[in-house]
Amino acid sequence: MQKKGxxxxxSGPSGTGKGTVCKALLEKERExxxxxxxxxxxxxxxxxxxxxxxxxxxxxxxxMIANGEMLEYAKYNGNYYGTPGESVRKLLNEGKDVMLEIxxxxxxxxxxxxxxxxxxxxxxxxxxxxxxxxxxRGRETAEEIAQRLETTRWELTQADxxxxxxxxxxxxxxxxxxxxxLNKKRAEQEMIAALINEKLD
Amino acid sequence: MQKKGxxxxxSGPSGTGKGTVCKALLEKERExxxxxxxxxxxxxxxxxxxxxxxxxxxxxxxxMIANGEMLEYAKYNGNYYGTPGESVRKLLNEGKDVMLEIxxxxxxxxxxxxxxxxxxxxxxxxxxxxxxxxxxRGRETAEEIAQRLETTRWELTQADxxxxxxxxxxxxxxxxxxxxxLNKKRAEQEMIAALINEKLD
Numbered sequence: 001m002q003k004k005g006x007x008x009x010x011s012g013p014s015g016t017g018k019g020t021v022c023k024a025l026l027e028k029e030r031e032x033x034x035x036x037x038x039x040x041x042x043x044x045x046x047x048x049x050x051x052x053x054x055x056x057x058x059x060x061x062x063x064m065i066a067n068g069e070m071l072e073y074a075k076y077n078g079n080y081y082g083t084p085g086e087s088v089r090k091l092l093n094e095g096k097d098v099m100l101e102i103x104x105x106x107x108x109x110x111x112x113x114x115x116x117x118x119x120x121x122x123x124x125x126x127x128x129x130x131x132x133x134x135x136x137r138g139r140e141t142a143e144e145i146a147q148r149l150e151t152t153r154w155e156l157t158q159a160d161x162x163x164x165x166x167x168x169x170x171x172x173x174x175x176x177x178x179x180x181x182l183n184k185k186r187a188e189q190e191m192i193a194a195l196i197n198e199k200l201d
Numbered sequence: 202m203q204k205k206g207x208x209x210x211x212s213g214p215s216g217t218g219k220g221t222v223c224k225a226l227l228e229k230e231r232e233x234x235x236x237x238x239x240x241x242x243x244x245x246x247x248x249x250x251x252x253x254x255x256x257x258x259x260x261x262x263x264x265m266i267a268n269g270e271m272l273e274y275a276k277y278n279g280n281y282y283g284t285p286g287e288s289v290r291k292l293l294n295e296g297k298d299v300m301l302e303i304x305x306x307x308x309x310x311x312x313x314x315x316x317x318x319x320x321x322x323x324x325x326x327x328x329x330x331x332x333x334x335x336x337x338r339g340r341e342t343a344e345e346i347a348q349r350l351e352t353t354r355w356e357l358t359q360a361d362x363x364x365x366x367x368x369x370x371x372x373x374x375x376x377x378x379x380x381x382x383l384n385k386k387r388a389e390q391e392m393i394a395a396l397i398n399e400k401l402d
């Protein structure tokens with residue numbers, strides 16, 4: 001049996017540091033492939049097409065949705081963002097472990113299509129710290145932040161649908177915990193494959 | 202928010218020791234409730250109605266299936282066996298952690314109804330040991346055992362849909378690992394509840 005890759009999904013409420021954790025993880029992990037999302041928004045200076053995002057037109061994106069080519073997608077500020085399934089399936093079939101870094105609602109959509117996906121929920125150390133991070137990030141008004149924290153409370157009620165939960169208090173510690181968990185899942189896969197392939201007389 | 206119980210499902214191929222692990226677990230864990238299955242087979246000497254099984258008629262069982270009252274069910278040797286959802290939901294709503302000990306196919310049925318269920322896949326140490334256990338149990342013919350081992354290989358391909366996998370080589374070690382995992386999941390639940398209820402000024 002050809003080894004299939006494992007699909008890891010890193011998610012969690014806004015401000016828990018998904019992007020930072022994911023970036024640090026990919027710097028340490030040579031054998032982990034980040035799936036590149038598609039978007040309809042314009043390419044910004046410093047971004048690399050096919051690396052930061054796949055940039056597509058509205059028509060193209062909507063036909064991908066209609067054809068079931070998106071593992072998950074969402075609309076933010078008038079633009080679509082989503083994960084094309086084809087590239088993910090290709091990497092997995094090549095035996096490569098894939099990482100998706102997406103919003104909580106998208107993560108649960110992926111789980112419906114890939115019930116074997118490993119969903120990691122990043123947990124903020126406290127709501128107070130999360131609020132401080134959002135305030136310090138300075139992207140949103142006080143009202144938007146209050147709204148976001150309400151969304152966070154709802155997202156937290158969905159955390160038990162994830163495979164595991166990891167707190168992001170200290171970045172280095174969190175990244176090591178995520179890596180340890182990835183390796184635990186890889187070991188489980190190896191163990192099961194060895195059993196399936198075990199010859200009996 | 203009233204704390205809800207956690208639904209644990211202990212499963213794994215025939216001969217991995219689900220029943221033995223479950224029994225040992227319940228002896229150690231006061232705060233874990235075993236859901237009693239329903240069956241159409243007759244009550245045997247030494248069994249206690251409502252404790253070993255809920256004994257029901259074929260008509261009753263089939264109407265429970267038709268009304269969606271069964272979380273999972275299967276037919277073995279002409280009799281139905283299944284998990285009535287009502288008692289499980291009642292225990293969970295009372296904040297009690299519930300344990301189901303069921304076959305792999307049933308476990309995945311439960312996951313569809315309760316996406317937050319924690320599925321534990323018991324793994325045999327090797328196919329050779331599993332075969333020995335089945336032979337020593339002496340319940341089946343060589344042909345039946347060969348058939349069962351083929352089923353096991355298929356069930357192993359489904360193991361990645363479970364929340365975690367625990368090897369049952371030494372019973373005591375295995376029971377402690379299951380207990381540690383139960384407590385890890387309880388700690389995650391407490392942590393999330395504390396965040397949801399955290400007051401912000």
